[in-house]
Each structure stands twice: as C-alpha cells, then as structure tokens.
Amino acid sequence: MLIYILRRLLQxxxxxxxxxxxxxxxxxxxxxxxxxxxxxKNVSARQLEEFDEQRGFNKPLFFGWxxxxxxxxxxxxxxxxxxxxxxxxxxxxxxxxxxxxxxxxPMAFAPRAGLVLRWSLRYRTEGRYRLAxxxxxxxxxxxxxxxxxxxxxxxxxxxxxxxxxxRLRFEPLSDHEPPLEILRLTLERxxxxxxxSQFVHFLGRLFRLDFxxxxxxxxxxxxxxxxxxxxxxxLMVPIFFGELLLAVTLALFCAWFRNRWPDRLIVVASVLLxxxxxxxxxxxxxxxxxxxxxxxPVWGFESWRYLLLPWLIGLFSGLGGSVRFYRTVMLDEMxxxxxxxxxxxxxxxxxxxxxxVLRNAMIPIITQSVMALPFLYTGSLLLESFFGIPGLGxxxxxxxxxxxxxxxRAVVVIGxxxxxxxxxxxxxxxxxxxxxxxxx
Amino acid sequence: xxxxxxxETLIRSRSxxxxxxxxxxxRPDQRICLLVILLFTVAALWGEFVFWRYRLRDETxxxxxxxxxxxxxxxxxxxxxxxxxxxxxxxxxxxxxxxRKGLSNLLEHxxxxxxxxxxxxxxxxxxxxxxxQVGIITSLxxxxxxVILGLIAGYFGGRVDDVIVxxxxxxASMPGLLFILAIxxxxxxxxxxxxxGIGLMTWTGLCRLIRAEVIKHRERPYxxxxxxxxxxPFRIMFRHILPNVFxxxxxxxxxxxxxxxxxxxxxxxxxxxVQGEPSWGIMISNARLxxxxxxxxxxxxxxxxxxxxxxxxxxxGDGLRDALDPRLRTGESP
Numbered sequence: 001m002l003i004y005i006l007r008r009l010l011q012x013x014x015x016x017x018x019x020x021x022x023x024x025x026x027x028x029x030x031x032x033x034x035x036x037x038x039x040x041k042n043v044s045a046r047q048l049e050e051f052d053e054q055r056g057f058n059k060p061l062f063f064g065w066x067x068x069x070x071x072x073x074x075x076x077x078x079x080x081x082x083x084x085x086x087x088x089x090x091x092x093x094x095x096x097x098x099x100x101x102x103x104x105x106p107m108a109f110a111p112r113a114g115l116v117l118r119w120s121l122r123y124r125t126e127g128r129y130r131l132a133x134x135x136x137x138x139x140x141x142x143x144x145x146x147x148x149x150x151x152x153x154x155x156x157x158x159x160x161x162x163x164x165x166x167r168l169r170f171e172p173l174s175d176h177e178p179p180l181e182i183l184r185l186t187l188e189r190x191x192x193x194x195x196x197s198q199f200v201h202f203l204g205r206l207f208r209l210d211f212x213x214x215x216x217x218x219x220x221x222x223x224x225x226x227x228x229x230x231x232x233x234x235l236m237v238p239i240f241f242g243e244l245l246l247a248v249t250l251a252l253f254c255a256w257f258r259n260r261w262p263d264r265l266i267v268v269a270s271v272l273l274x275x276x277x278x279x280x281x282x283x284x285x286x287x288x289x290x291x292x293x294x295x296x297p298v299w300g301f302e303s304w305r306y307l308l309l310p311w312l313i314g315l316f317s318g319l320g321g322s323v324r325f326y327r328t329v330m331l332d333e334m335x336x337x338x339x340x341x342x343x344x345x346x347x348x349x350x351x352x353x354x355x356x357v358l359r360n361a362m363i364p365i366i367t368q369s370v371m372a373l374p375f376l377y378t379g380s381l382l383l384e385s386f387f388g389i390p391g392l393g394x395x396x397x398x399x400x401x402x403x404x405x406x407x408x409r410a411v412v413v414i415g416x417x418x419x420x421x422x423x424x425x426x427x428x429x430x431x432x433x434x435x436x437x438x439x440x
Numbered sequence: 441x442x443x444x445x446x447x448e449t450l451i452r453s454r455s456x457x458x459x460x461x462x463x464x465x466x467r468p469d470q471r472i473c474l475l476v477i478l479l480f481t482v483a484a485l486w487g488e489f490v491f492w493r494y495r496l497r498d499e500t501x502x503x504x505x506x507x508x509x510x511x512x513x514x515x516x517x518x519x520x521x522x523x524x525x526x527x528x529x530x531x532x533x534x535x536x537x538x539x540r541k542g543l544s545n546l547l548e549h550x551x552x553x554x555x556x557x558x559x560x561x562x563x564x565x566x567x568x569x570x571x572x573q574v575g576i577i578t579s580l581x582x583x584x585x586x587v588i589l590g591l592i593a594g595y596f597g598g599r600v601d602d603v604i605v606x607x608x609x610x611x612a613s614m615p616g617l618l619f620i621l622a623i624x625x626x627x628x629x630x631x632x633x634x635x636x637g638i639g640l641m642t643w644t645g646l647c648r649l650i651r652a653e654v655i656k657h658r659e660r661p662y663x664x665x666x667x668x669x670x671x672x673p674f675r676i677m678f679r680h681i682l683p684n685v686f687x688x689x690x691x692x693x694x695x696x697x698x699x700x701x702x703x704x705x706x707x708x709x710x711x712x713x714v715q716g717e718p719s720w721g722i723m724i725s726n727a728r729l730x731x732x733x734x735x736x737x738x739x740x741x742x743x744x745x746x747x748x749x750x751x752x753x754x755x756x757g758d759g760l761r762d763a764l765d766p767r768l769r770t771g772e773s774p
Contacts, residue, residue: 022610279709408622423613
C-alpha cells in the first residue's frame with residue numbers, strides 16, 4: 001500500500017507542474033500585462049513599471065538574460081509614448097518618431113545604479129546623425145551610419161544611477177541633414193541570473209503561500225481565503241453528503257424496481273431535473289419559497305436558517321445527474337454473473353443489493369463523489385453570491401467582476417491543487433475498496 | 441432472386457447516420473426532441489438573419505429598441521386582446537373588424553415586453569442565436585483539439601502518447617468552471633472569452649474516448665491492410681480510423697451542446713458574456729430583478745426556452761447514443 005501511495009504521488013508531480021505552468025501562462029502570458037489589466041489604460045509608464053517591479057512582472061517569463069522595460073512606452077498598444085510630443089526637435093507620427101534637430105529622448109523612469117541596460121534602435125535616415133550618451137564610465141558617442149532601408153543599432157551600458165545617465169541624445173552632424181526616423185526604440189535590462197524569471201518568482205511565492213494583496217480591499221489574499229473557507233464548507237458539505245446519500249438511495253431503489261414504473265418515473269424525473277438551469281433553481285427558489293411564501297430568509301448569513309434554502313437548492317439542482325449516473329452504474333452491475341449466482345443461491349433481493357451490488361458499485365461512486373470535492377472549496381459561485389454567503393465563491397465572483405487578478409489567481413491555483421489532490425484521494429480509495437488496483 | 445436483390449440494395453442504401461436518424465425518428469419521444477431542436481435551429485437562423493439585416497443597415501434592431509410607452513406589456517393572451525380591440529374600435533364596429541384587430545393585438549407581443557418596452561419574443565430568438573453560436577463555436581474549438589490529439593496519441597503510442605496524456609490529464613485536473621471564468625476574464629468581456637474558455641477546457645473527455653478507441657482499432661485487420669498497402673500514418677488515422685470512431689464525435693457534440701448553453705447562460709448572467717445583445721443569461725438577470733415587480737413573463741419564457749432546448753438535447757443525445765453505440769454508458773458526459 002505504501003509503495004502504491006508513493007507511486008501515485010510521483011505520478012502527481014508532472015500533473016501538478018503542468019497545472020502550474022498553465023495557470024502561469026493564463027495569468028502572466030495570455031492576458032498581456034497584468035499591470036495594464038489592473039491599473040487601467042490611463043496610467044503612466046512609471047506607475048506600470050513600479051507595479052511590475054513590486055510583483056515581479058518585470059522579469060523574463062521563463063528563462064533569459066534580458067528583459068524588456070517600459071522606458072519608452074506608456075501602454076502596450078502604442079509604440080511611442082505621448083511624452084515624445086513635448087520633445088523639441090522630434091515629431092510624433094503614427095508609428096514612428098521623426099527627428100529633425102538635436103533631441104534628447106525622454107525616459108519613463110531613471111534607471112537605478114549598477115543596472116546593465118541595452119538599447120536597441122531601429123531607424124531610417126538619409127542623413128548623418130550622432131548618438132550621444134553617458135554611463136558610469138563617462139560620456140560616449142557614436143555616429144549612426146545612414147540607412148535607407150532600415151538600420152539597427154544597439155548599445156549596452158552600465159547605469160551610474162544619477163538620473164541623467166543613460167539618456168540618449170540624437171544630434172545631426174550638420175544643420176541641414178534629412179530627418180531621422182525612429183521606427184522602434186527599446187530598452188532592455190540584464191538580469192543578474194537567467195533563472196530569475198517570472199515563473200520561478202511565481203513558484204517561489206506559491207511555496208511561501210504568498211498570494212499577494214487584493215486590489216479591491218487591500219487585504220492579503222490568503223487571509224480573505226481563510227475567512228471564506230468556513231462559510232463555503234458550511235454550505236457545501238451538507239449538500240455534498242445529502243446529495244450522495246439521496247442519489248445512491250434512489251439509484252438502489254431504481255435497481256430494485258428496474259424497468260418497472262417507479263424506476264421509469266425516477267428516470268424521467270431526473271432527466272427533467274437535469275434540464276432545469278441552475279440559475280432558474282436559485283431565482284425561483286428565492287422568489288417563491290423565500291419571498292412569496294416566506295418559508296426561509298431571503299438573503300444573508302446570520303444563523304443556520306439562512307443556509308436552509310441554499311442547501312435545498314444545491315441538493316436538488318445536482319440530484320438529476322447523479323441519480324441517472326448511479327442508476328446506470330447499479331444496473332451495469334445487476335446483470336453480472338455474481339449477481340445471478342447470488343440470486344441462484346436464494347439470497348433475497350435486499351441482501352443482493354446491499355451486500356453485493358452496492359459494494360461492487362463503489363468505485364464509480366467514489367470517483368464521482370471525490371471529483372465533486374473541490375467544488376466544496378469553491379463553494380457554489382452562484383449560491384453564495386445570490387444568498388450573500390461570504391464564502392470563497394462569493395469572493396471569486398466579486399473578484400471576477402472587479403478584475404482582481406490576484407484573488408482570482410489564488411482561487412484558481414488552490415482549487416486546482418485541491419483538485420489534483422482529490423484525484424489522489426480517489427485513487428487511494430480505489431485501492432482501499434478494491435485490492436486488485438494495488439497490484440496493477 | 442429478385443426479392444433478394446431489392447433487399448440487398450435496401451440494406452446497402454442505409455448509411456450509418458441515416459439508420460441512426462431513422463431509429464430515433466421511430467420513437468415518438470425522440471421525434472419530439474428532434475422537432476424541438478429543429479424549431480430552435482430555425483429560430484437561431486432567423487435570429488442571425490434579423491441581426492445581420494439591422495447590422496448591415498446600421499439601425500437599432502427592434503429587440504434593442506427602448507420604448508417606455510410599451511413597457512411591462514404582459515403576453516398578449518393575458519392582455520385581453522379582443523376586449524381591447526372592441527374598446528378601441530367602439531361599439532359600432534363590425535364583428536370581423538374586432539376579430540381582425542384582436543388577432544393583430546394577439547400577434548403584437550405574444551410573450552409581452554420587458555421593463556424597457558422591448559419585445560420578449562424577439563429577444564428570446566436572439567438568445568437562441570447566441571446559445572447556438574456558443575454551442576457550435578465552442579465545439580469547433582474543442583472537437584478538433586480532442587479528435588486530433590486523441591488520434592495521434594492512440595495511433596503513435598509511446599512518447600507521443602505520454603505527452604498527450606500528460607496534457608489532457610493536466611487540463612482535466614483543473615476545476616472547469618473556475619478556469620473558464622478566469623480565461624474569460626483574461627480574454628476580456630464578450631463572446632470571445634466565452635468561446636475560448638469553454639472551448640479550451642472541455643476537449644479532454646472526447647480526447648480520452650478517441651484515444652482509447654483508436655488503441656483498439658490500431659491492430660484491427662483493416663488498419664493492417666491499409667498499412668500493408670503503403671498508406672502513411674496520417675492517411676490511416678484520418679481516412680481509415682476516424683470514420684470508424686466518428687460516432688463518438690457526434691455523441692460528444694450532442695452532449696456538450698446543452699452544457700455549453702448552460703455555461704453561457706451562467707457567464708452572461710455574471711456579466712462576462714455577450715455585451716449589448718440579448719442573451720438568455722442577460723434576460724434572466726434582467727427578469728430576476730423585475731420578478732419582484734410582478735413581471736413574471738420574461739422569466740417564464742426564458743426558463744421554458746432553456747429548459748426545452750436542454751431537455752431536447754439531453755434526450756436526443758441519449759437516443760443518438762443508443763442508436764450509434766449502445767455500449768457507451770448513460771451519464772458519462774464529456
């Protein structure tokens with residue numbers, strides 16, 4: 001058994017890794033800049049840069065020596081910042097900057113001392129221009145060769161940290177040079193280690209259980225989740241066990257009366273139940289049972305009475321699907337040889353059902369129910385937000401609505417890890433109920 | 441002799457799909473389901489037509505036109521259409537004029553209007569359009585991913601199989617709804633997020649089914665024969681094995697359709713689905729607030745529509761599965 005557990009744990013590692021990579025890709029790569037997503041569009045590059053610095057988003061994604069900075073951009077969808085408009089001698093056009101006199105390039109922030117920076121300049125000009133800059137070692141200059149098509153120039157310097165340093169200055173070599181067009185100008189920063197990446201940072205924070213702070217409330221996310229888990233469990237655990245018990249009982253009942261009218265009735269009822277949308281259950285329950293007939297409180301989380309209606313709705317909305325599934329499982333077993341043998345021995349129906357069929361049907365029942373476990377944790381997104389139960393589901397819906405990325409990420413990551421662990425638990429349960437599994 | 445020839449041609453003329461449809465049609469409950477699905481499909485196509493008609497003319501479509509003078513009309517059968525006609529026409533009007541006016545009253549807002557005076561029936565049709573779009577486009581994303589990865593994993597086996605199994609177990613071990621919502625949040629509000637979220641998270645069930653089936657087919661004589669004739673692996677996979685496992689795709693489609701509709705309703709209810717167009721989720725969220733003011737008809741209409749289409753797809757999916765592959769279990773949704 002121990003070997004079995006260890007082997008399963010080992011198989012878990014690649015899955016867990018994959019899950020973390022996918023979560024990371026979703027939040028840090030696919031979504032574009034988290035800073036732009038959270039701070040909105042009308043912020044300065046400096047604010048974005050500070051945000052990124054604080055959360056480690058200014059590092060390379062997975063691996064690399066160089067990382068891009070926002071020194072020359074305000075938003076990711078404009079190639080040049082509006083700050084260029086105020087520069088004397090430069091003219092901002094749609095996708096390029098045209099320089100006609102000597103001009104100093106504005107930067108969004110002053111680089112810190114000791115940073116290694118690299119400029120890359122893509123330009124086009126018929127004239128001759130000189131590029132001047134200063135770094136920790138003193139002033140430098142370089143003549144840009146004329147480039148009719150497209151020229152590339154890049155330079156690496158070490159910043160001295162005094163603000164003025166690291167700025168680029170373009171100077172025409174004579175008074176009447178044809179203009180210089182800057183197609184693209186980027187500033188990259190060299191990392192001290194190529195492993196110092198966003199992904200490693202992400203994993204590191206995860207292991208330290210540091211999920212950041214909520215944008216909306218400013219509270220640490222972990223604390224918010226700790227407060228939310230209690231109400232979620234209060235809501236979902238009774239639903240989980242109630243549904244399991246009721247569904248298995250009804251399924252056994254169906255197997256007892258198989259293909260007679262009680263069975264047919266339950267099957268029809270469960271297909272009908274399955275087809276009612278979850279939202280409808282909630283809205284109707286809240287309207288009729290709570291508001292019109294006044295059987296239950298409508299909204300809030302003050303005593304156990306507030307949980308009655310959500311329990312009821314949760315129980316019924318999931319019942320249809322589970323009954324149908326468990327019934328199929330039971331009926332599958334009913335036509336096996338061992339059942340025929342049991343009947344042939346003269347065992348009564350209830351003995352066959354409870355002692356033989358139910359035991360053999362345990363594996364699918366366990367799979368189905370353990371797979372539902374992680375939903376205990378998220379609570380029910382809808383139930384909680386409709387009934388004002390301050391659980392994790394409520395938290396996630398609010399976070400989704402206010403684009404509170406850190407909270408959503410924390411909920412997703414923890415939910416996923418729990419899901420993977422639930423998989424493990426279900427496998428261990430198999431091994432417990434069916435010794436053959438262990439030997440495979 | 442003659443009889444046998446006709447019998448043979450008869451049998452040969454029945455394709456797998458024709459046979460499955462015929463089997464379903466023979467059962468009255470299945471027939472009703474197919475008709476309901478057909479009805480909703482026609483409604484969705486009509487909704488698409490109306491949508492593009494007004495989009496191309498650059499006009500506000502009637503289902504979005506706000507008219508407060510018409511707000512809170514109950515469904516016309518509840519609004520005394522003939523009495524109102526008689527009142528409007530006065531006592532000296534002929535009986536036929538009253539009947540005609542009454543009938544036109546009856547047809548004006550058959551399902552009533554909502555709090556902004558928009559016709560519920562037209563919005564319902566637009567909701568069907570969105571629901572079908574979501575069902576079809578998410579399938580167009582998920583089914584090719586599942587089929588191609590499943591075929592490759594099952595056919596090649598070995599390292600390739602390991603990698604693909606790793607990918608799908610990873611995706612399958614993510615809490616679906618939460619991840620769909622997160623993808624939609626990252627992709628931005630609108631239908632694109634819904635398509636991507638549902639499409640990218642729901643291909644694993646089909647992939648697993650296809651892989652298992654292909655592993656069985658890989659060593660069958662017909663595949664051996666094709667290989668002996670010199671067919672390449674991709675030709676064997678797509679021209680020989682795929683047609684033999686295609687019923688899984690159809691069944692999976694019929695099962696994923698209602699669940700995609702359910703998820704869409706949920707997402708647009710939360711406000712991350714379609715923007716500025718009526719969808720069933722948006723209608724429910726609107727009707728829920730008006731329910732307390734006594735506007736019961738919008739809620740009833742949407743509930744009935746969602747219920748009918750999901751029920752029809754669930755039952756038709758079961759029927760299709762029985763007709764195509766009786767070995768598959770009921771309740772094992774992808």
